[in-house]
Amino acid sequence: MIDRRAVHPMAWIVWATSAGFVAFVTTDPVYLLLLWAVSWFVYAGHRVDAEHARSFRLFLTGAVVAVALRTALVFFGTVSAANTTFSFLEGLRLGTILVIFGTFNAVTDPFGLVRMAPRHFHEPALAAALALSIAPRTVADVGRVRDAQRMRGIRIQGVRALPALAVPVLERGMEEAHTLAESMDARGHGAGRRSRYRPQPWTGAALLIAVPAIAAAATFLAASVGGWAVLHPQTSPIVWPEADLLLLAAIGLLAVPGLVGRPER
Amino acid sequence: MSTVATIVLRRPVAAAFVVVAALIPVTVPAVTGAAPACAAATGPHAALVIDTGAGVRSFCVALDATIVSGIHLIELAGAQDHLSYGFGSGGQAVCRLAGVGPQGDDCFSDYPQYWGYWHGDGHGGWTWSSSGAASARVGDGALDGWVWGSGDSGASHPKPPLTVIDDVCVPESTPTATPSPSRATPAAAAPSAGVRSSLAPNSPGPSNPENARAAKPSNEGIGKTSAPAGPPTAGALAAAPGPPPASAGPGPGLLVALVLGVALAGGGWLRIRTSRRGRSSA
Numbered sequence: 128m129i130d131r132r133a134v135h136p137m138a139w140i141v142w143a144t145s146a147g148f149v150a151f152v153t154t155d156p157v158y159l160l161l162l163w164a165v166s167w168f169v170y171a172g173h174r175v176d177a178e179h180a181r182s183f184r185l186f187l188t189g190a191v192v193a194v195a196l197r198t199a200l201v202f203f204g205t206v207s208a209a210n211t212t213f214s215f216l217e218g219l220r221l222g223t224i225l226v227i228f229g230t231f232n233a234v235t236d237p238f239g240l241v242r243m244a245p246r247h248f249h250e251p252a253l254a255a256a257l258a259l260s261i262a263p264r265t266v267a268d269v270g271r272v273r274d275a276q277r278m279r280g281i282r283i284q285g286v287r288a289l290p291a292l293a294v295p296v297l298e299r300g301m302e303e304a305h306t307l308a309e310s311m312d313a314r315g316h317g318a319g320r321r322s323r324y325r326p327q328p329w330t331g332a333a334l335l336i337a338v339p340a341i342a343a344a345a346t347f348l349a350a351s352v353g354g355w356a357v358l359h360p361q362t363s364p365i366v367w368p369e370a371d372l373l374l375l376a377a378i379g380l381l382a383v384p385g386l387v388g389r390p391e392r
Numbered sequence: 393m394s395t396v397a398t399i400v401l402r403r404p405v406a407a408a409f410v411v412v413a414a415l416i417p418v419t420v421p422a423v424t425g426a427a428p429a430c431a432a433a434t435g436p437h438a439a440l441v442i443d444t445g446a447g448v449r450s451f452c453v454a455l456d457a458t459i460v461s462g463i464h465l466i467e468l469a470g471a472q473d474h475l476s477y478g479f480g481s482g483g484q485a486v487c488r489l490a491g492v493g494p495q496g497d498d499c500f501s502d503y504p505q506y507w508g509y510w511h512g513d514g515h516g517g518w519t520w521s522s523s524g525a526a527s528a529r530v531g532d533g534a535l536d537g538w539v540w541g542s543g544d545s546g547a548s549h550p551k552p553p554l555t556v557i558d559d560v561c562v563p564e565s566t567p568t569a570t571p572s573p574s575r576a577t578p579a580a581a582a583p584s585a586g587v588r589s590s591l592a593p594n595s596p597g598p599s600n601p602e603n604a605r606a607a608k609p610s611n612e613g614i615g616k617t618s619a620p621a622g623p624p625t626a627g628a629l630a631a632a633p634g635p636p637p638a639s640a641g642p643g644p645g646l647l648v649a650l651v652l653g654v655a656l657a658g659g660g661w662l663r664i665r666t667s668r669r670g671r672s673s674a
Contacts, residue, residue: 157645164657164660167656167657171660214482366478385660385663
């Protein structure tokens with residue numbers, strides 16, 4: 128089904144955490160928009176050819192909506208160029224974190240992560256993995272049901288399409304959950320016996336994903352604590368945001384996984 | 393002269409000032425820095441005193457409403473007298489005044505040093521503002537003071553020098569070069585306050601505006617130079633010269649960022665396209 132030779136899932140956790148941290152400490156649109164580009168680049172190089180990789184598009188849409196909503200909040204108060212820009216940048220930060228999470232979802236399989244959870248945290252990890260994958264799986268299911276309907280010449284438009292869509296999607300979800308439960312039971316999950324079947328090694332590719340990401344996060348942490356670069360550009364009056372070359376290089380490090388590429392199958 | 397011509401064409405309102413001031417032998421930068429109509433305090437006016445620790449600047453600001461916020465007073469001083477400023481927290485807090493203070497949106501990144509906010513009590517003294525500048529109400533004849541320093545309350549934060557409104561906004565009825573007693577008080581008090589040297593030139597030569605102007609850097613935006621007939625009012629001295637105005641345009645880092653962004657986006661797009669083609673041919 129899905130090529131799992133790629134990399135250790137922990138490498139992607141490290142990457143996503145680091146990239147998210149970078150987005151968290153700055154409201155500079157230069158760095159944030161570059162993170163969108165980095166996410167897109169990494170997604171393009173590593174997306175898993177499964178339906179849940181479509182979640183990147185889902186999160187991208189969510190990010191745009193988040194930016195728009197956060198900016199629109201200004202209209203509840205006094206509107207000025209300064210506070211509109213401020214809100215927009217705050218929204219952009221939120222959107223960036225969503226896009227990074229979307230990339231993380233598209234390049235790794237949430238169930239791969241469950242295997243790495245310590246024994247005592249197995250059940251929470253399983254719940255988290257299910258929760259993480261429910262949205263992208265539903266999106267994928269909707270696509271599949273629509274394809275099937277189209278092939279049969281059924282064309283329903285608008286609101287009336289909802290029940291026709293929802294019933295098969297929900298039914299599929301139930302079926303999948305059932306299959307998942309059975310297959311996990313068969314592999315000894317939930318009984319305290321942990322499968323050690325095919326442990327995933329830390330490959331060079333995994334190190335190339337994780338190590339530069341840590342370096343990037345450390346650089347931004349140093350800038351945030353040391354204060355040698357402006358991470359929150361002034362919005363009143365609006366000035367051109369600055370771009371520190373060292374911090375740009377750090378963001379470049381986050382794009383390294385995109386250069387490494389995914390092993391061809 | 394072409395510079396003057398463009399200024400005249402671009403800003404007809406300022407043109408009158410330029411023409412009047414051009415009769416006096418002063419340089420063009422000094423003239424452009426001296427556009428405000430504050431000396432003759434007609435209409436609602438408020439005084440703004442800014443103490444950077446290295447010097448004091450004061451501004452007589454014409455208000456565009458009966459009551460403005462402390463933030464808007466600074467904006468008006470920026471528009472009228474070329475005071476450089478930077479606000480943070482979406483325009484709610486004062487980060488940077490006259491080139492002093494943190495750049496960016498976090499006004500407390502230089503803490504414990506920050507801009508303390510004071511209101512003049514009308515008798516030359518100051519009280520620590522109990523509200524932020526965005527919600528403070530400034531009306532006609534009010535005094536607002538900002539001091540760069542440390543201290544979390546009015547008890548420990550340095551105060552601005554003793555000032556009354558007439559020190560800054562000269563009443564129209566007294567267009568004389570002789571300093572009034574009320575003005576002499578802050579001038580005498582200033583040396584005792586420590587390093588504040590800005591008021592000192594007023595004491596030795598109180599009736600010589602030309603000397604006072606010559607002592608200043610001509611390109612600094614100083615509010616009082618537009619009053620050729622007025623007395624050398626308190627605190628017209630500049631602080632340390634600030635950086636150039638913020639509208640300098642994008643820096644070189646932005647170009648690098650743009651190249652990087654285009655490369656990443658283009659690279660990702662190419663990658664998606666080639667993988668799609670490979671899949672469809674297979």
